[in-house]
Amino acid sequence: MKATIYDVAKKAGVSIATVSKVINNNTGNMRDSTKQRVKKAMEELNYHPNVMASALMGKGTKTMGLLVPDISNPFFSEIAKTIEDRAHEKGYSVIMCSTDENEEKEKKNVELLQNKLVDGFIVSSTYSDKSILQDLIRNGVPVVMLTQDDPAMDVSKVFVDDFKGGYEATIHHLQNGHHNIAIISEQLALASVKRTEGYLQALKTYGIRPRQEYIVRTRGKIANGIKAFDNLFQLPEPPTAIFACNDQLAIGVMLGAKERGIRIPDQLSLIGFDDTILATATYPRLTTVAQPIARMGKTVVNLLIEEIQLGHSRKERILYNPQLIIRETTGKAPKVETN
Amino acid sequence: MKATIYDVAKKAGVSIATVSKVINNNTGNMRDSTKQRVKKAMEELNYHPNVMASALMGKGTKTMGLLVPDISNPFFSEIAKTIEDRAHEKGYSVIMCSTDENEEKEKKNVELLQNKLVDGFIVSSTYSDKSILQDLIRNGVPVVMLTQDDPAMDVSKVFVDDFKGGYEATIHHLQNGHHNIAIISEQLALASVKRTEGYLQALKTYGIRPRQEYIVRTRGKIANGIKAFDNLFQLPEPPTAIFACNDQLAIGVMLGAKERGIRIPDQLSLIGFDDTILATATYPRLTTVAQPIARMGKTVVNLLIEEIQLGHSRKERILYNPQLIIRETTGKAPKVETN
DNA sequence: TTGTATGCGTTATCAT
């Protein structure tokens, strides 16, 4: 049977209060000898405090919930990895939940976790029903947003400057002489609208009028990237450059292009976003806008734990710089045929 | 403040015992009217039972631990997704832990979870110190192994026939006329040794003597795939076909080959394993041995929950068939130059 | 410096 605090107390010849004190390091007024005696007893019994019981007493569970759209998306699994690592270092566990951009699941996940065992939430998925999160926040549950700067959420946030990322990607295309630049954005991601705004701004800087038909919105999967590409290339005047708002979409474009015999980067320049494992798995290697995944992951965890201990949100907004990583899918615009 | 069972009882004008009964569906001897009254009160107060408290009473936490080598590896994140989905359907949460094939983390993860909040474990990572898991099992903690059939673990297992997968991949190469077939295997994965055995068996079937220099062991990352390829191609007689024991390794080979101007599949045939997102993200698309990820994920969860409720292991071994998916990286062996 | 007693929100046993 598992040892309880009573077993330890008996073995050490003290009361449970004393044991409790050494567990919680309230050993201010305690003879060092008793402390050692208790510690020894804990060792020998292989005693570990029952988290459930101490949680009942108002202590936390040392567990955090991680809400992402889809853990099987490389970007999220990569950031989940860094979150997990950091959390473990700090003695926390992380429960993961994919919302699948599905309102029902969003709600169910939060319910599942809330009255259960988490001390706080990291949320990296856009909620269609924001009241779910807002209720949480109003009730004083620590929440830190990751990957999105949603003004509707008055909590701490860790994210990259998506506008800048979109801007710089587009500028890179423009500097290469492209004028017909399309963007494929993620329908439901807040970050994608920022990236689109950056794209628009870059166009403006170069005095180029945006075209509706060059702006496509879809879900961020490979298959949709292929579709988007197909549609774009049925246009009377197809783009010579594409900025895809995530790597999966970009991969889709590459696949579609291969299928149609369109060479990248000679006939089509392409930029992705995220710099996931996918970006280096393709040939040619994908030019993409990198997010500092490791630093972001570590930072959200630190911030969340800090707020859990603090008891309230610091409402910080931590903004990282995206970085355009030029690899092999971008190049000069093809000569325009003047007709 | 969160509502407790007392609040509900008061509101419904009954005792907490009665409320508890409707919570747990022990409504055998209960007037339907009271039951409804209680339910209504719960609704109105937005009452959710405190899992910690009920866990204290011996009920489980409805949480399972998922131990994988690395959640950022697409294979594991994809299977984690299906596990999560199924677990949620059944009202369970999943806590994920990457062991990083690091003995310290292995131990720490289990400790983190054990005395904490999980009702059982799904373990899909090879433990270098098996006693950690065996202690768990001996203590009656439900454990189901995923992805590996380790004879040292006397519990239920869900996995593919790795031997067969390795065998069929190699046979495919052989049928294409290849004789110089190399294998790149994952150093630490039990599954990889089975796949290697299948490879060896296939060779034997065709009367081909295995060559030591064609058998390379490494960690399953893209970078290592590149290195392995480089080494293989510095051999006096490089292979004309490679079987990589996971998709990442295979991607590494593709990248290395591109770098050296070696065309796939014309000059080199390549097969991967797992059929992750990576396999369809490359060009040409990767021929690979698929594991039925979705079915395996669903099955482990079902099995684990069953055993949690049952109170003991059923010690089932559920074996799935791998499936060779022939895409575009495999083809006929180049004509041999007789000299 | 250490121990006693109470409560945290449940479940379960036994009365009523």
Place this chain on the structure above:
DNA sequence: ATGATAACGCATACAA
């Protein structure tokens, strides 16, 4: 058919 009450393992105010 329903209610009173004792655990569960721990933290903490208060006593000693």
